[in-house]
Amino acid sequence: xxxxxxxxxxxxxxxxxxxAVASGKxxxxxxxxxxxxxxxxxxxxxYKCGLLDLDFHGPSCHIILGVDKLDIVEEKGxxxxxxxxxxxxxxxxxAEDKPVALRGRDISNAIIELLAITRWxxxxxxxxxxxxxxxxxxxxxxxxxxxxxFLVITTPSKLSIGVVEKLISFLRSVNADIIGIIENMALxxxxxxxxxxxxxxxxxxxxxNYDPGLERCLGSVDCLMSTKFIENLQEILENI
Amino acid sequence: xxxxxxxxxxxxxxxxxxxAVASGKxxxxxxxxxxxxxxxxxxxxxYKCGLLDLDFHGPSCHIILGVDKLDIVEEKGxxxxxxxxxxxxxxxxxAEDKPVALRGRDISNAIIELLAITRWxxxxxxxxxxxxxxxxxxxxxxxxxxxxxFLVITTPSKLSIGVVEKLISFLRSVNADIIGIIENMALxxxxxxxxxxxxxxxxxxxxxNYDPGLERCLGSVDCLMSTKFIENLQEILENI
Amino acid sequence: MHEWALAEAVIKTxxxxxxxEGGKKIVELNLVIGELQTIDMDAFTFAINxxxxxxxxxxxxxxxxxxxxxxxxxxxxxxxSIESLDKLLNEDEIEAIHFIPELSHVFVKCPKCGSPDxxxxxxxxxxxxxxxxxx
Amino acid sequence: MHEWALAEAVIKTxxxxxxxEGGKKIVELNLVIGELQTIDMDAFTFAINxxxxxxxxxxxxxxxxxxxxxxxxxxxxxxxSIESLDKLLNEDEIEAIHFIPELSHVFVKCPKCGSPDxxxxxxxxxxxxxxxxxx
Ligand SMILES: Nc1ncnc2c1ncn2[C@@H]1O[C@H](COP(=O)(O)OP(=O)(O)O)[C@@H](O)[C@H]1O
Ligand SMILES: Nc1ncnc2c1ncn2[C@@H]1O[C@H](COP(=O)(O)OP(=O)(O)O)[C@@H](O)[C@H]1O
Ligand SMILES: [Mg+2]
Ligand SMILES: [Mg+2]
Ligand SMILES: [Mg+2]
Ligand SMILES: [Mg+2]
Ligand code: NI
Ligand code: NI
Ligand SMILES: [Zn+2]
Ligand SMILES: [Zn+2]
Numbered sequence: 001x002x003x004x005x006x007x008x009x010x011x012x013x014x015x016x017x018x019x020a021v022a023s024g025k026x027x028x029x030x031x032x033x034x035x036x037x038x039x040x041x042x043x044x045x046x047y048k049c050g051l052l053d054l055d056f057h058g059p060s061c062h063i064i065l066g067v068d069k070l071d072i073v074e075e076k077g078x079x080x081x082x083x084x085x086x087x088x089x090x091x092x093x094x095a096e097d098k099p100v101a102l103r104g105r106d107i108s109n110a111i112i113e114l115l116a117i118t119r120w121x122x123x124x125x126x127x128x129x130x131x132x133x134x135x136x137x138x139x140x141x142x143x144x145x146x147x148x149x150f151l152v153i154t155t156p157s158k159l160s161i162g163v164v165e166k167l168i169s170f171l172r173s174v175n176a177d178i179i180g181i182i183e184n185m186a187l188x189x190x191x192x193x194x195x196x197x198x199x200x201x202x203x204x205x206x207x208x209n210y211d212p213g214l215e216r217c218l219g220s221v222d223c224l225m226s227t228k229f230i231e232n233l234q235e236i237l238e239n240i
Numbered sequence: 241x242x243x244x245x246x247x248x249x250x251x252x253x254x255x256x257x258x259x260a261v262a263s264g265k266x267x268x269x270x271x272x273x274x275x276x277x278x279x280x281x282x283x284x285x286x287y288k289c290g291l292l293d294l295d296f297h298g299p300s301c302h303i304i305l306g307v308d309k310l311d312i313v314e315e316k317g318x319x320x321x322x323x324x325x326x327x328x329x330x331x332x333x334x335a336e337d338k339p340v341a342l343r344g345r346d347i348s349n350a351i352i353e354l355l356a357i358t359r360w361x362x363x364x365x366x367x368x369x370x371x372x373x374x375x376x377x378x379x380x381x382x383x384x385x386x387x388x389x390f391l392v393i394t395t396p397s398k399l400s401i402g403v404v405e406k407l408i409s410f411l412r413s414v415n416a417d418i419i420g421i422i423e424n425m426a427l428x429x430x431x432x433x434x435x436x437x438x439x440x441x442x443x444x445x446x447x448x449n450y451d452p453g454l455e456r457c458l459g460s461v462d463c464l465m466s467t468k469f470i471e472n473l474q475e476i477l478e479n480i
Numbered sequence: 481m482h483e484w485a486l487a488e489a490v491i492k493t494x495x496x497x498x499x500x501e502g503g504k505k506i507v508e509l510n511l512v513i514g515e516l517q518t519i520d521m522d523a524f525t526f527a528i529n530x531x532x533x534x535x536x537x538x539x540x541x542x543x544x545x546x547x548x549x550x551x552x553x554x555x556x557x558x559x560x561s562i563e564s565l566d567k568l569l570n571e572d573e574i575e576a577i578h579f580i581p582e583l584s585h586v587f588v589k590c591p592k593c594g595s596p597d598x599x600x601x602x603x604x605x606x607x608x609x610x611x612x613x614x615x
Numbered sequence: 616m617h618e619w620a621l622a623e624a625v626i627k628t629x630x631x632x633x634x635x636e637g638g639k640k641i642v643e644l645n646l647v648i649g650e651l652q653t654i655d656m657d658a659f660t661f662a663i664n665x666x667x668x669x670x671x672x673x674x675x676x677x678x679x680x681x682x683x684x685x686x687x688x689x690x691x692x693x694x695x696s697i698e699s700l701d702k703l704l705n706e707d708e709i710e711a712i713h714f715i716p717e718l719s720h721v722f723v724k725c726p727k728c729g730s731p732d733x734x735x736x737x738x739x740x741x742x743x744x745x746x747x748x749x750x
Contacts, residue, residue, distance in 0.1 A: 001743040006631050007624035025298055026266010026372040031399065057373035058265055058403040077620030078714065094711040098721050099406035099413075101374035101731060104344015110717040113740075117620040117714065132266040132372050133297035134341035139597045143555050158458050159271065163298040166339035173339075174595055187452070212427070218398050241608040246496050247489035317485030318579065334576040338586050341596060350582040353605075357485040357579065379732045383690050414730060 004116035008144050011077075011115060015050070015123040018148040019179070019240075020141050024167030025160045026132035028153045029184040031060035032214065034129035036233045039221065042085035044234070047124040050080060053090035054141070055131035056100050056107055062092050066219040069096065077119040084221050089118055104136040111140050134170055142174055149177040151240070152202070155185045156192050168200055179240055180205040206236035244356035248384050251317075251355060255290070255363040258388040259419070259480075260381050264407030265400045266372035268393045269424040271300035272454065274369035276473045279461065282325035284474070287364040290320060293330035294381070295371035296340050296347055302332050306459040309336065317359040324461050329358055344376040351380050374410055382414055389417040391480070392442070395425045396432050408440055419480055420445040446476035482579065483520055486606055487527035491537060494611055498536060503613035506537040510610045514603035516549035516581050518565060518574055549603035551588070555595035561603075562588075581605050617714065618655050621741055622662035626672060629746055633671060638748035641672040645745045649738035651684035651716050653700060653709055684738035686723070690730035696738075697723075716740050 012018065021034040031053075038051040053061040062068065065083050070093040073079040080087035091100055091110070102110065120126060128148075131137050141148055150171055154164040164181070171178055180203030183193040187210045197204035209232060217223035224230060252258065261274035271293075278291040293301040302308065305323050310333040313319040320327035331340055331350070342350065360366060368388075371377050381388055390411055394404040404421070411418055420443030423433040427450045437444035449472060457463035464470060490511065498506050513519055521544070532538050552559045565574050573587040581604050585596045625646065633641050648654055656679070667673050685696045700709050708722040716739050720731045 001628060001632070003621070003625040003628040003741060003743055006628040007620070010623075010627065027268055027395075027400075028266075057375060058406075060399045060402065063399055063402050072710075072714070074617045076623075077617050091715075094715050094718055095721050097406075099374060099410035100718070100721055101379065101410045102717055102720055103376050103379060103732070104347065106717040106720060107344065107375070109739075110715050113715050113717070116624050117617050119620070134339060135297060135347070135375070136343050139341065139343060139554070143595075143597060155267075157455055159300045159303055160267075162300065162303050166298075166337075170339035170341045170596075173589075174597075215397055241493060241497070243486070243490040243493040243606060243608055246493040247485070250488075250492065312575075312579070314482045316488075317482050331580075334580050334583055335586050340583070340586055342582055342585055343597070346582040346585060349604075350580050353580050353582070356489050357482050359485070379689070383730075383732060410731075413724075414732075 004112050008115045009146060011118060011120065012145060015120055015126045018126045018145050019151050020128040020130050020148050021151050021153060022130040022167065023153045023164055024132060024134060025163040028155050028160055030153050031129050032064060033153055033182065033184065033233060034127045035061045035064040036230055038086045038127045039084060039225065040234050040237060041125050048122055050087040050120050050123045050126040052126060053129045054137050055129055056091045056102060057131060059090050059092050061129050062090050064218050065221060077117045079119055087120060108136040108140050115144060134167060142176055149179050151179045152181045153184055154181060154193055156183060156190050161196050165200065168202060178202055182236060183207040185210045205239045208232040244352050248355045249386060251358060251360065252385060255360055255366045258366045258385050259391050260368040260370050260388050261391050261393060262370040262407065263393045263404055264372060264374060265403040268395050268400055270393050271369050272304060273393055273422065273424065273473060274367045275301045275304040276470055278326045278367045279324060279465065280474050280477060281365050288362055290327040290360050290363045290366040292366060293369045294377050295369060296331045296342060296350065297371060299330050299332050301369050302330050304458050305461060317357045319359055327360060348376040348380050351377065355384060374407060382416055389419050391419045392421045393424055394421060394433055396423060396430050401436050405440065408442060418442055422476060423447040425450045445479045448472040481523050483523040484527040487524055487531055490606060490608060491531050493608060494537060495535060497611055498613050501613055503615055504536065505614040506540045506611060507614050508541045508612035510543045512545050512547055512607050512609050514547050514549060514605045516577060516584060516600060516603050517605040518578050547603040550601050551598045552601050553590040553593060553595055553598045555597050556590060556593040558590055558592040560591055616658055618658040619662040622659055622666055625741060625743060626666050628743060629672060630670065632746055633748050636748055638750055640749040641675045641746060642749050643676045643747035645678045647680050647682055647742050647744050649682045649684060649740045651712060651719060651735060651738050652740040653713050682738040685736050686733045687736050688725035688728060688730055688733045690732050691725060691728040693725055693727040695726055
């Protein structure tokens with residue numbers, strides 16, 4: 001009998017909202033948006049906020065935050081280190097910069113272990129940066145976390161919308177809560193994401209423009225907080 | 241005893257080159273590049289070319305090719321339907337537009353099944369469109385396919401390069417052949433990917449610029465073949 | 481008739497095992513047929529019988545054991561079995577699963593909680609249970 | 616001392632099982648300790664003994680069975696076991712695996728083919744083998 005499953009709900013019992021930033025599609029901005037959200041909530045809104053990077057194959061939140069090593073603090077479990085006011089957990093805490101090539105079964109096991117030993121404490125928000133796909137990470141988030149809500153990200157491309165439509169149809173089939181859709185990396189004026197959202201009946205939360213100034217701010221939180229990207233995201237946050 | 245593993249090498253025995261288009265990172269252009277490659281090889285170079293979309297969670301090649309339904313032709317196995325001169329296999333042949341949320345174990349099983357029953361016949365090239373990550377799809381491509389070579393795609397972003405560096409270090413640890421790196425979606429002039437390639441000692445194959453005309457050509461092969469994107473890709477192809 | 485491809489896989493595997501163990505002939509082959517894959521047994525046995533002609537398996541006794549599919553939900557723990565796919569799924573769905581049994585996750589849901597997040601713990605497809613080899 | 620968190624998980628699970636089965640008291644608990652996770656047994660048993668105080672498990676006999684890690688390579692089929700991680704890995708690597716045993720895939724390779732694509736078929740971490748409950 002696996003002793004870990006029973007403790008997970010207790011570990012998350014004092015987390016008010018769990019928001020999984022997901023897409024199905026890769027490269028649409030899940031990581032910059034989840035990290036940006038956590039930063040806005042912690043630094044500007046003064047909420048108690050956690051950030052869990054669940055993309056073990058392509059962890060990115062630490063690069064955005066400018067962290068390359070995280071110390072492990074143990075106290076009856078693992079206490080997430082506080083980075084820029086955010087309680088942050090990522091596989092890089094354990095694997096550092098090494099490639100973590102894991103099959104789904106091992107990913108699932110690692111997620112269960114992580115959730116069983118991490119003491120998040122009191123949190124207003126736990127933001128989860130999801131990997132692309134609808135695999136073990138998504139299925140375990142659905143299976144193991146009670147209060148999760150999904151925030152869905154897409155670009156205005158046919159290819160992204162095609163995949164996102166599948167994710168939403170899957171999330172609905174398992175009765176998962178969907179907060180709405182954020183359009184990211186809009187380069188030209190189109191209403192394709194707005195139309196898509198109304199066609200499938202999910203709330204359109206707003207648009208983040210392509211920000212040519214974002215790249216050079218990755219790794220520096222001060223710089224990041226002054227970008228148009230964060231400005232756009234903060235406006236959208238009022239809707240969430 | 242699983243009877244399927246032994247037959248896979250026979251099914252691929254008349255395929256000259258297997259090229260897995262990979263990145264680790266999502267949204268860098270793996271699908272447009274693998275589909276574009278297959279089209280150039282088949283239509284312009286008159287090679288016998290197959291295209292296998294191994295991204296079960298986010299299949300995209302069919303959208304790029306403008307196909308929404310694929311008939312199943314059985315003849316002592318499954319014969320890949322020919323689309324624009326390409327022998328094409330995708331999970332949508334079986335699942336159509338429904339979401340395919342599978343755990344890694346099931347993905348692995350589905351890949352094994354697909355490889356065991358598909359009769360590719362004589363091919364000069366089999367192009368594989370890989371999903372992001374270093375999970376079951378990557379591990380099974382490495383484990384099950386003899387002559388595979390990896391073609392690695394990145395954008396010039398720190399976030400993409402961070403993940404691609406992990407993929408390459410992983411591919412090296414398993415002695416997989418790496419053809420080289422393609423830089424995609426260059427929007428401004430930077431040499432970051434070139435420098436990265438020389439630092440890690442992998443061939444830099446060339447650059448594909450961000451092409452604002454690509455999006456409207458997705459779904460129409462004639463339109464696609466006339467894009468700057470395909471022009472750039474074809475130049476790079478001379479190096480492969 | 482992709483059953484032919486599955487039969488080829490079975491026979492190639494059995495002959496591989498025989499060769500590895502230094503045997504001369506396969507005298508008996510015990511196969512389990514998982515019913516989730518709804519294999520056409522006429523086509524499959526026809527293929528097996530054609531394919532063994534002239535090989536070291538020619539004349540082997542081939543036994544088929546059938547296994548009903550059994551599922552276990554990872555979401556709620558419920559375990560269930562399906563007597564017959566026909567009552568639950570339409571023809572296209574059964575055909576998809578016929579080719580790729582994992583597509584059951586697309587069409588079958590846990591009868592208790594509705595989740596597609598289950599394991600197929602029995603009856604997925606074809607496997608070799610045992611082989612009797614003559615030295 | 617993340618052993619405390621693991622002990623909490625074990626005890627919560629055992630008590631859940633007891634409640635589900637309508638029991639009053641746990642009299643015996645059989646735990647398997649997979650050695651891949653190099654659990655600090657002093658810390659773990661200390662935590663277990665502290666945590667059961669005043670619960671329906673107080674006074675239960677707790678047995679620990681140790682399991683060496685056994686791996687099976689998915690690439691070449693080779694099966695192997697590790698007697699002691701110390702000789703193979705450095706302190707940081709052992710610590711990473713201590714927290715997340717799946718990180719063994721980052722640091723351990725198949726001794727025959729060098730692949731990190733293996734299964735841990737035994738000895739991964741802590742699990743409950745059986746519980747004796749008093750009605
Ligand atoms: N609004 C934006 N403006 C400019 N670049 C962006 C924007 N959103 C994302 N990016 C860039 O796009 C790439 C993909 O973003 P990322 O957060 O890594 O996506 P995902 O996590 O979905 O894979 C990164 O290089 C990121 O810097
Ligand atoms: N060179 C390019 N110019 C313009 N758009 C591109 C280019 N390469 C890719 N894209 C777009 O970027 C997005 C991601 O491409 P895709 O092939 O789906 O990536 P992946 O398969 O790596 O997830 C798609 O919307 C695609 O149309
Ligand atoms: Mg990401
Ligand atoms: Mg793709
Ligand atoms: Mg299954
Ligand atoms: Mg494992
Ligand atoms: Ni068939
Ligand atoms: Ni510890
Ligand atoms: Zn269920
Ligand atoms: Zn091996």
